[in-house]
Amino acid sequence: MKYEVVIGLEVHAQLATNTKIFCGCSTRFGSEPNTQVCPVCLGLPGSLPVLNNQVVEFAIKMGLATDSQITRLNKFARKNYFYPDLPKGYQISQFEEPICEHGYVDIHVDDQHKRIGITRIHMEEDAGKSVHDEGYVNKDETLIDLNRCGVPLIEIVSEPDIRSAKEAAAYLTKIRQLVRYLGICDGNMEEGSLRCDANISLRPFGQKEFGTKTELKNMNSIRNVERAIEYEIKRQTYILEDGEKVIQETLLWDPVKNEARPMRSKEESHDYRYFPDPDLVPVKISQEWLDNIHNALPELPDVKSKRFTEEYSLPEYDAEVLTASRDIADYFETTAKSVKNSKLVSNWVMGEVMRLLNQQKTEIDHIGISPARLSDLLNAIDQNVISGSAAKTVFEKLAESDLSVAEIIEQKGLKQVSDSGALDSWIDQVIAENRPQVERYKNGETKLLGFFVGSIMKASKGKADPKLTNELLRKKLSEL
Amino acid sequence: MSARKTVEHIKNREISATDHLKTCLKNLEQTKHLNAFIRVFEEKALDQAANLDRRIQKGEATGPLAGLVVAVKDNINIAGELTSCGSKILNPFKSPYNATVIDKLESADAIIVGKTNLDEFAMGSSNESSAFGPVKNPHNENRVPGGSSGGSAVAVATGSADVALGSDTGGSIRQPAALTATVGIKPSYGRVSRYGLVAYASSLDQIGTFGKKTDDAAFLLQQIAGYDNLDSTSADIAVPDYNVSLENVKGLKIGVPKEYFAKGLDNEIKSGVLSIVEKLKTDGAEITELEMSSTEYAIAMYYIIATAEASSNLARFDGVRYGLRKGDEDGLIEMYGQTRSEGFGDEVRRRIILGTYVLSAGYYDAYYKKAQQVRRILKNDFDKAFSACDVIVSPTTPATAFKIGEMVDDPLAMYLSDIYTVSANLAGICGISLPAGIHSDGLPFGIQFQAKAFNESILFKLGNYIENNL
Incomplete structure (x- = not known):
């Protein structure tokens, strides 16, 4: 033009x-x-x-x-x-x-x-x-x-x-x-x-x-x-x-x-x-x-955004999204105070929390999940108590009930299983039920590993510790 | 009997509030043809008086104005009553609220006898511009009583009320006081709350009082003066006791500005006023000649500032929410035009047009801004004058009351009747008019004293002294 x-x-x-x-x-x-x-x-x-x-x-x-x-x-x-x-x-x-x-x-x-x-x-x-x-x-x-x-x-x-x-x-x-x-x-x-x-x-x-x-x-x-x-x-x-x-x-x-x-x-x-x-x-x-008004000013978005990139090592994009509103920034920060992995908090706030906000068309203090409960949940992920997919189930339940994270995990039996005995039996079961795939794997089709893991997760109803499962599965398949 | 004594007697049950009110109502009835009142609250006032008498009989405490009969200019709002401002355009506007001064009168147990006639929206010096017809001067019924608070002045002059409230924007209390041989005070700007006074020119308007004697006006002002958080321009300055007197005038410095005794002033008024000054000098007052060169521009300043503010203040009378509405069927713009053309009288329309003009793009600097600058010079002139004297003396008006209808076609000549009074409003100081004698034409004239802002006391002291000693 x-x-x-x-x-x-x-x-x-x-x-x-x-x-x-x-x-x-x-x-x-x-x-x-x-x-x-x-x-x-x-x-x-x-x-x-x-x-x-x-x-x-x-x-x-x-x-x-x-x-x-x-x-x-x-x-x-x-x-x-x-x-x-x-x-x-x-x-x-x-x-x-x-x-x-x-x-x-x-x-x-x-x-x-x-x-x-x-x-x-x-x-x-x-x-x-x-x-x-x-x-x-x-x-x-x-x-x-x-x-x-x-x-x-x-x-x-x-x-x-x-x-x-x-x-x-x-x-x-x-x-x-x-x-x-x-x-x-x-x-x-x-x-x-x-x-x-x-x-x-x-x-x-x-x-x-x-x-x-x-x-x-x-x-x-x-x-x-x-x-x-x-x-x-x-x-x-x-x-x-x-x-x-x-x-x-x-x-x-x-x-x-x-x-x-x-x-x-x-x-x-x-x-x-x-x-x-x-x-x-x-x-x-x-x-x-004038001084009194100045001293009572809240931290403004530009300053807050910059601080988020420094203090929580967040990408500029995350910091801008999180500081778009003061409520969300505060929510993020309160949660992040008690979770080691700040990026995990940022992902969850920008993802699940915002999704819930849009769904309910409400303010952040009305979504029913306080920063304390969210940090319990994220810590459970961070400490391998539950898997990421199980966490989404817990999150939904948190939004609609007053139960604590621990109670929901308990009630729904979502706790990750890291006990090798239990894992072994799920692994054995999946190997036994999928002989042809095992053969193909042995013949070099290694991408089938994902299929086995998925089947094991299914069999365990999402409770199997994915990391440990992976290790044990590889070992078992190589020994066959 | 003085207002102060009247209240004392009513409280002591030497006279009843009812009997006292009836005397006023009788005077009012006998002088009805003077047209001083737009509305009389006979029944309501009699009820109030009877109620007050009962309370006094029971020995209950009563307010400081118990039983005092007060007339109120019809540009001051009383809850539940019509306010007309002497105009057709407000008909019918019933105020849902009390002016602050009315709240104060009511809680002081004063009895409001009625609303008095005025020049339309307090614009005028003769009371002829009222939509309710002119008020006549009790000293000569072919003459005007002055304005705009002519009705209040006549109410006091005829004994229809003990005291009255008026408003003074350029002389509207002092000028009719002079023309009816009553006392009228324009308090300093900010001394009395303007809340509930329908604005003419907000930076000049001030509610003041009328009495037969100085102390009557002082007694009423005492009750209505003071800071009001509903009026940001009211002054947060303590109100002193206005029950004051002066033993003698020794050492009192009286300023005589030569500009106030120059051409255009009636000779008899001049010598009448100067003879009072002479007597005060004999009694020990010091007379100082003053030069106040900005005086010659006061009328011009006043008519620019007052009309500019009026053009804006009166914009709300547009037919939309209350009062008169004409030409509704012809669309909004037509409705505005017809309502305001029919609702406002000539003088009000003249001032709105003038005020609109001086604020218009391209003229603002030449008129309104210039007038405000000169206003500052005038204020400085007064500050300087008051560093050399305690009060400034002058005639209140250049002539006695003119004939009804005589000046209607010559607004500029009429504007000059305020020549000695407008400056006090422009400077924000206080001024009082006292009866100064009777002219050979049989009409009274007044003497004006002005003092610096919030020094009303000196005016009352001097007024009392003159009444008692000269």
Whole structure:
């Protein structure tokens, strides 16, 4: 392609505070419409906002996690526009001096590491929701649910450093990973607690000036962000290749039809008339406050991943997968603390544990297998108490019962048999039942060894110690 | 009888709260044609008074304002009652919550007699812009009572209430006080919680009090002042005892800014005010001439900042959730337009348009930002002045009450009636207006004293001194 793609993302993250940004109402998602409201978030005449300090803390956390500069004197501004879901006729936001500036995150795409700049992060309040589609809404009617009104948001604005849909997806994944690590947002794009708008333009390679950009909205998953950007890149490419000009406009992504449609231009021609909100006094962030927040930060994914490669000698791939979520990383680490073979733990967490998570569609603390039980199981493998295949049976049983690893092994009789007397009798039985194969083996078809081992495992119901069985079998066959 | 004495007498059972209230209600009834009240809570108030009398008879403890009859400007929310702001657009909006000042009045056992008339959304200096019709001046019914808290001033002047709450954004308490021969105080910004006061210009608005005498206004302010965690702009500074007096004025430094006595000021008012200054000087006060050059820009600053904030504050009246809604069938944008065109009066529309303009892209720096910069200079001027004097004296208004309808078509002339009062709001300091005499036209005029922020006490001391000694 002869055009370079330039993408900047604006991500809105709903902060996981208990109460709203300017009043004491709950922020819980999914309650009955208009039940989590008060005079302040309804914007009733005479009501006044009072800032929730936790919002400032959460915004600072994100700033520190992205190596941003933290603004010490924070002011709020009013962004004025009329919309039915905006009860005050303005949104309280930040304008001239956002709480965080000049940060970055590092992404990893196609074996390339890349740094994406973050222009700013600012605090603001969410608006309500217009409801059209619910059963209780009459045709041609719009109802307003103001539960979401005043839920705190941070808006994270990237530099136009992103060069492909894949990079955009990686950046967004990184942002989601960070907000989840920090515990400041649940990162759920389907429910709208994480929202992404994309600014996209194309320019001939080598050109300094940006091309005309379009803005994409309404993409409710990372996959949709990727698809929508791919779509828009193609669309702009065709326009430019035809010698036409891209029109600056806002497009809404339709995930069903897989296309982006322009919004009516009336809705976007705003002069927001920002000015400092006289109802809120500026918030000073003291060094002490900042230090306290800094000291309470969790270990962040990049650092954790690097440490995993060093401390547990894991491949970079394993470390990245395990640290994708803080819960899984913690789960791995707790388990690995009591198992000698870290790679065995990594394989099991990335394999069986993740499979179970996907199957049950649940969080790791709800799968019913605590790190202590998993480490019992893995130690049993590591110490040759049970075989790998028997371990999978034990794992399944662990997930559905409260029994200990030892109890399940006992109950199911899965303990490996290393007693040579018992092994001898299974070996003899298999040799006796498979005379023709023994002959072929003796005539040089040595790959039949696997067949004999398999048969012995079957006869022993998986209990035969595979290593010892192997030794004894070879010996017996050679003596025949 | 003073407000303080009235409460004392009610608590001592020398008079009953009910009888006292009935006297006020009688005065209210007899002056109904002045249109000071938008709503009167006769039944509710009588119930409250009777209940209070029973409690007093039983010897139960009662609040510090027990039985005091208070009128409340109709831009302050009372739970369960309509708030109109003198506008059609809020009809009908019933507040589900109390303003902080109302909570305080209720727990102090004050009796709220009714909601008073005002210029629409407190925008005006004559009370003519109310959707409920103009308020008339009790001293001459063809004249305006001043505004925007004209209803509250008249309620006190006529004895319909002992005291009243008003709000002052550019002079809306002091100017009507001057025009009706009552006392009105605009407290320092942050002294009284704004929670529940429907905002006109948030950085200038302040709730204040009216009384017949200085101590009445002080007595009421005592109960409503103080920090409120529902208003981040309220000040966490202790409220001193406002029951204060001054033995003499020896050594009191009174600043006289020459800009406040320049052209445009009525000669009789000028000499009336200066004669009071002269008497204070005779009694031992030190008079200092001041120069406050930023005064000449105060009105311009005020109309940029106040209208900018108003254009945003009044955006919520959009027909979506409460109050008036027009043109619903023509789509959202039409609904907004029709609701706001019909719901707001001329003066409010004028200020919204002006405020929208000064905040617009390309004009923000030239108007709003510049006005804020000059506002800082004006604040510095006051800081400097208060390092040389304790109070600043001036007339409250340049003229006595004008005729109803006289200035309606000349908003700029009307804006000048606030020329001496807007600065206190811009600087965040406190100011009081006291009756200063009767003009040859038979109308009262006022004298204004301003003091530095949170020094209301000095204004009360001086007011009491003037009332008792001059």
